[in-house]
Amino acid sequence: MPIAFELNNLNLHYGSSHVLKNINMKIPKHHVTALIGPSGCGKSALLRCLNRMNDLMERVKTRGSVKLEGEEINQSSHDIIRLRRRVGMVFQKSNPFPMSVFDNVIYGLKIAGIKDRKVLRDTCERCLRAAALWDEVKDRLHESALELSGGQMQRLCIARAIAINPDVLLLDEPCSALDPIATGRIERLIHDLRDHYTLILVTHNMQQAARLADYTAFLLNGELVEFNETSTLFTVPLERRTEDYITGRFG
Numbered sequence: 001m002p003i004a005f006e007l008n009n010l011n012l013h014y015g016s017s018h019v020l021k022n023i024n025m026k027i028p029k030h031h032v033t034a035l036i037g038p039s040g041c042g043k044s045a046l047l048r049c050l051n052r053m054n055d056l057m058e059r060v061k062t063r064g065s066v067k068l069e070g071e072e073i074n075q076s077s078h079d080i081i082r083l084r085r086r087v088g089m090v091f092q093k094s095n096p097f098p099m100s101v102f103d104n105v106i107y108g109l110k111i112a113g114i115k116d117r118k119v120l121r122d123t124c125e126r127c128l129r130a131a132a133l134w135d136e137v138k139d140r141l142h143e144s145a146l147e148l149s150g151g152q153m154q155r156l157c158i159a160r161a162i163a164i165n166p167d168v169l170l171l172d173e174p175c176s177a178l179d180p181i182a183t184g185r186i187e188r189l190i191h192d193l194r195d196h197y198t199l200i201l202v203t204h205n206m207q208q209a210a211r212l213a214d215y216t217a218f219l220l221n222g223e224l225v226e227f228n229e230t231s232t233l234f235t236v237p238l239e240r241r242t243e244d245y246i247t248g249r250f251g
């Protein structure tokens with residue numbers, strides 16, 4: 001199976017705390033992989049290793065190898081701008097820019113110097129359709145994005161992330177601030193996007209991981225305890241610690 005990311009002996013320290021411990025995993029391409037585990041176990045830290053967002057933090061030290069399609073990204077000489085173009089990110093709290101819906105979606109293209117109005121218009125429509133938002137906003141493209149609902153804002157952030165044609169989308173608890181209806185829409189969207197992108201999802205919600213993910217990784221205290229097909233991990237976990245977590249005995 002084609003692999004998007006390959007992690008070998010990945011270690012991360014924030015100051016004196018050892019947050020990720022010898023992580024080894026291969027994340028399949030064009031599938032949904034969920035990262036689950038109790039609060040503070042290192043899910044977001046691991047996600048941030050995949051587009052080097054940890055570099056923005058102070059007193060952080062990353063050791064080991066992270067390869068994206070065979071290319072080492074965890075070295076200072078790696079082109080971070082290119083990496084972040086290939087690996088888009090959507091956060092827990094949607095963060096539309098204070099500008100119109102249209103300008104939000106095409107923001108990355110404008111930064112890249114694309115000015116052709118037709119290209120910008122077509123990209124905007126294509127990405128809003130892909131994010132299942134077009135019908136709701138097609139008559140409000142030039143209104144402020146800050147007037148959208150929370151769920152619409154989150155889909156707008158997904159549209160903005162895919163406008164620059166990434167290979168991978170990192171989703172850090174994208175539904176945690178949403179009601180069940182908006183969550184359902186985002187879940188359907190994630191399901192549909194897997195044909196075109198590699199999706200890696202941090203979630204607190206085990207039902208969500210079970211519904212959406214092809215593969216699930218269970219982390220505990222910075223260790224990768226188990227990484228398997230979701231159906232296997234939730235029905236016949238190999239590790240006692242996984243079983244205890246998914247059956248609610250701790251966490």
Ligand SMILES: Nc1ncnc2c1ncn2[C@@H]1O[C@H](COP(=O)(O)OP(=O)(O)OP(=O)(O)O)[C@@H](O)[C@H]1O
Nearest residue numbers: 014015019037038039040041042043044045046057
């Ligand atoms: N900027 C930082 N500086 C120092 N320590 C940090 C920083 N960010 C996170 N940590 C610590 O790293 C560990 C892992 O944090 P991380 O946010 O990855 O956990 P998580 O599994 O995503 O948790 P949650 O589910 O609560 O979001 C925690 O102990 C946390 O306190």
